[in-house]
Amino acid sequence: MDEFRLFPPQASPVAQQLDWLFFALSAITIFFCAVVFLPIIFFSVKYRRGSQVDRSHPRTESMLIESGWTLVPLLIAIGLFSWGAVLYFHMERPPRDALQVQVVGKQWMWKLQHAEGKREINELHVPAGRTVALTMTSQDVIHSFFIPAFRTKQDVVPGKYTGEWFKPTLPGEYHLFCAEYCGTNHSRMIGRVVVMEPIDYEKWLNTGEPGEATALAGERLFRDRGCSGCHGLNSKFHAPPLENMYGRSRPLATGETVAADERYLRDSILLPGKEIAAGYENIMPSYAGQLSEEEIMQLIAYLKSIGGSSTGKVGPTEPPSSSGK
Ligand code: CUA
Numbered sequence: 001m002d003e004f005r006l007f008p009p010q011a012s013p014v015a016q017q018l019d020w021l022f023f024a025l026s027a028i029t030i031f032f033c034a035v036v037f038l039p040i041i042f043f044s045v046k047y048r049r050g051s052q053v054d055r056s057h058p059r060t061e062s063m064l065i066e067s068g069w070t071l072v073p074l075l076i077a078i079g080l081f082s083w084g085a086v087l088y089f090h091m092e093r094p095p096r097d098a099l100q101v102q103v104v105g106k107q108w109m110w111k112l113q114h115a116e117g118k119r120e121i122n123e124l125h126v127p128a129g130r131t132v133a134l135t136m137t138s139q140d141v142i143h144s145f146f147i148p149a150f151r152t153k154q155d156v157v158p159g160k161y162t163g164e165w166f167k168p169t170l171p172g173e174y175h176l177f178c179a180e181y182c183g184t185n186h187s188r189m190i191g192r193v194v195v196m197e198p199i200d201y202e203k204w205l206n207t208g209e210p211g212e213a214t215a216l217a218g219e220r221l222f223r224d225r226g227c228s229g230c231h232g233l234n235s236k237f238h239a240p241p242l243e244n245m246y247g248r249s250r251p252l253a254t255g256e257t258v259a260a261d262e263r264y265l266r267d268s269i270l271l272p273g274k275e276i277a278a279g280y281e282n283i284m285p286s287y288a289g290q291l292s293e294e295e296i297m298q299l300i301a302y303l304k305s306i307g308g309s310s311t312g313k314v315g316p317t318e319p320p321s322s323s324g325k
Contacts, residue, residue: 014152015149095133095167100135102136122192218298230284251278
């Protein structure tokens with residue numbers, strides 16, 4: 001894990017695909033540098049002062065050359081753009097069957113929790129061959145979750161969720177870095193990702209103190225914090241029921257509709273007056289400052305687990321970059 005190498009190991013399919021794009025870009029850049037600079041060097045030697053060469057300078061014109069050096073670079077640029085765009089969209093959409101891991105960044109550590117309840121700090125254990133999707137937020141400033149061996153890097157931002165996914169293929173240990181300067185100990189906000197054979201991973205999951213599954217922890221919070229008092233079936237208050245809600249579109253009092261995704265649930269807990277469900281009053285108190293980021297994620301995991309057809313298996317429902325940048 002620590003010997004010097006020019007490139008990190010390619011430990012996921014995306015890493016290979018990204019490297020191919022990178023090498024292609026480098027090769028094309030080197031090729032065109034050579035096309036420009038080698039003739040410059042050649043001609044400056046050939047036509048140096050005092051050399052005996054033909055300097056009569058006859059005019060020639062060629063449509064073929066003119067259109068060629070316009071069209072060929074254009075096609076190359078469009079090709080590279082398309083290649084990059086296809087890769088980008090592939091990386092922005094987490095596959096549906098992913099293992100879910102919640103990540104909270106804070107000065108200066110990573111706190112992670114698996115859907116089964118297992119918690120880790122600055123370490124992430126994952127099975128080889130399974131897709132892993134991270135839902136991430138920060139407790140203080142902007143951090144960035146960077147695993148060079150998977151070529152994945154994503155900002156972790158206070159007040160919103162961002163996502164990142166990867167499919168590790170090679171068992172081993174890989175670096176985990178914070179890639180956004182976040183204060184004095186930024187450089188020590190590091191850790192490791194341990195990719196294990198699936199059997200070893202199952203064993204690992206079942207060692208140590210068993211954690212509470214995130215959805216179960218969320219259900220407990222839902223009762224303990226009084227959410228069920230209003231949103232429960234037998235409530236005196238007129239509050240929207242939350243079963244079968246996750247992942248669907250939700251009509252608002254303003255006449256708009258929003259997708260009931262993680263962003264919407266988070267805002268509804270912390271800023272309940274922001275998007276009032278159609279047919280309901282603005283009576284919910286804000287839970288800002290009363291729940292930790294982990295607890296909010298657990299509540300959302302619970303609401304996903306009682307959610308609609310697209311149960312708790314979806315990652316971030318939209319590419320992070322499409323919301324409010
Ligand atoms: Cu966290 Cu840099």
